[in-house]
Amino acid sequence: MTMTLLRGRLLSFKRAPESLSDTASYAYIEDGGLLIDDGKIVATGDYTDLKAAAPADAIEIDHRPHLILPGFIDTHLHFPQMQVIGSYAANLLEWLNTYTFPEECRFVESAHTERIAKHFFDELIRHGTTTAVAYCSVHKASADAFFAESLRRNLCMVAGKVMMDRNAPQGLLDTPQMGYDETRQIIAEWHGKGRNHVAITPRFAITSTPAQMEAAQALAREFPDLHIQTHLSENTDEIDYTCSLYPEAIDYTDIYARYGLLGRKTLLGHAIHLSEREADALSDAGSVAVHCPTSNLFLGSGLFPMKKLMRREKPVRIAVATDIGGGSSYSMLRTMDEAYKIQQLQGERLNPLESFYLMTRGNAEALALDARIGTLAPGSDADLVVLDAAATPAMALKMEVVKTLAEELFLLQTMGDDRAIAETYVAGKAAKSMLGKQER
Ligand code: GUN
Numbered sequence: 001m002t003m004t005l006l007r008g009r010l011l012s013f014k015r016a017p018e019s020l021s022d023t024a025s026y027a028y029i030e031d032g033g034l035l036i037d038d039g040k041i042v043a044t045g046d047y048t049d050l051k052a053a054a055p056a057d058a059i060e061i062d063h064r065p066h067l068i069l070p071g072f073i074d075t076h077l078h079f080p081q082m083q084v085i086g087s088y089a090a091n092l093l094e095w096l097n098t099y100t101f102p103e104e105c106r107f108v109e110s111a112h113t114e115r116i117a118k119h120f121f122d123e124l125i126r127h128g129t130t131t132a133v134a135y136c137s138v139h140k141a142s143a144d145a146f147f148a149e150s151l152r153r154n155l156c157m158v159a160g161k162v163m164m165d166r167n168a169p170q171g172l173l174d175t176p177q178m179g180y181d182e183t184r185q186i187i188a189e190w191h192g193k194g195r196n197h198v199a200i201t202p203r204f205a206i207t208s209t210p211a212q213m214e215a216a217q218a219l220a221r222e223f224p225d226l227h228i229q230t231h232l233s234e235n236t237d238e239i240d241y242t243c244s245l246y247p248e249a250i251d252y253t254d255i256y257a258r259y260g261l262l263g264r265k266t267l268l269g270h271a272i273h274l275s276e277r278e279a280d281a282l283s284d285a286g287s288v289a290v291h292c293p294t295s296n297l298f299l300g301s302g303l304f305p306m307k308k309l310m311r312r313e314k315p316v317r318i319a320v321a322t323d324i325g326g327g328s329s330y331s332m333l334r335t336m337d338e339a340y341k342i343q344q345l346q347g348e349r350l351n352p353l354e355s356f357y358l359m360t361r362g363n364a365e366a367l368a369l370d371a372r373i374g375t376l377a378p379g380s381d382a383d384l385v386v387l388d389a390a391a392t393p394a395m396a397l398k399m400e401v402v403k404t405l406a407e408e409l410f411l412l413q414t415m416g417d418d419r420a421i422a423e424t425y426v427a428g429k430a431a432k433s434m435l436g437k438q439e440r
């Protein structure tokens with residue numbers, strides 16, 4: 001197979017940056033080369049060295065002066081909510097009942113599901129996101145359509161059919177047995193097929209009976225390597241209602257703990273309003289609190305105390321995500337801009353190195369997938385994003401006075417969106433520039 005040699009400014013993180021001056025936390029190569037063979041990065045280094053080492057017939061693509069990073073990772077979003085974005089509601093529960101549940105009912109129709117799946121991956125690629133952790137609808141066919149499209153595009157995705165058996169319209173309910181059986185079938189049919197990963201996905205405690213939580217627990221025991229995803233402590237009314245449904249639990253987090261759902265591969269969307277006891281419990285379990293800034297602001301859910309959770313004596317693991325369609329942008333750049341502002345409002349600093357670490361290696365570590373994605377290390381899958389910090393006239397003007405890499409990253413985060421994504425590579429193949437050109 002012909003190799004590909006990319007040329008550009010390479011940036012990849014080695015660990016979480018401790019400060020803006022922590023240059024040891026990342027590798028930056030001004031005139032870098034990235035050699036790709038069969039979907040994987042085989043070498044990263046100075047362009048001149050790689051050019052000398054590459055086969056003579058390698059295809060060379062020059063992305064200078066742009067930055068080349070590992071593709072962005074979005075650790076929480078909802079595939080059936082593409083047409084829910086921008087729905088006017090006072091709060092989470094009104095938004096779910098008025099717009100979100102009715103929209104998800106439409107995913108019973110396979111033609112609709114298949115159409116939205118194509119748009120979903122188009123949109124991720126347009127925004128430089130190469131891995132996402134998604135909720136499908138309750139319908140098994142929605143997960144089938146999701147994974148079939150992901151496989152067709154050779155993407156690394158994590159997703160699950162939501163399990164929900166109460167407090168939603170009839171058309172969105174399964175049963176404990178159905179949720180269990182269908183999740184098992186989806187695991188058998190899709191987990192490990194291509195780069196697909198199946199996640200056990202009880203939507204949240206409000207929409208699952210204790211019997212369904214037991215079914216989720218049984219799945220977690222049978223498949224201990226799988227990710228588990230659910231929602232936790234997003235909104236104060238939600239918390240009160242949830243606790244009233246599980247009176248034996250000491251708090252919201254304890255509900256999931258009681259059903260054995262807290263482990264190192266558990267992703268808890270939002271987790272905004274945690275008590276110290278709950279934060280300790282998450283820390284002890286090694287579970288991940290997934291910050292969804294645009295969603296938290298859009299739905300008025302609250303200000304996630306990210307920095308506070310990170311610097312506790314018992315730190316809580318953190319990931320970042322869009323939460324489409326409670327979230328208002330597919331862009332991880334827009335997401336980190338809002339994450340920055342949420343910390344500003346709490347008197348905390350989130351520096352641009354930390355932001356770009358979180359979108360790439362940080363999220364990969366949260367998913368325990370950092371051996372495959374999230375860095376430019378040789379052996380990794382060649383999922384990449386190429387960033388243009390002068391993508392718009394206003395950005396180009398600001399770039400005239402930008403002097404450092406950190407300033408450039410901060411500009412990308414503050415003003416960037418899909419226009420700043422010059423290219424997205426999926427397993428070594430240019431994908432953004434091919435959108436709309438593929439056979440449908
Ligand atoms: N809690 C339960 N379901 C959802 C959802 O679809 N979106 C958000 N933001 N929170 C939820």
Ligand code: ZN
Nearest residue numbers: 076231269323
């Ligand atoms: Zn969500």
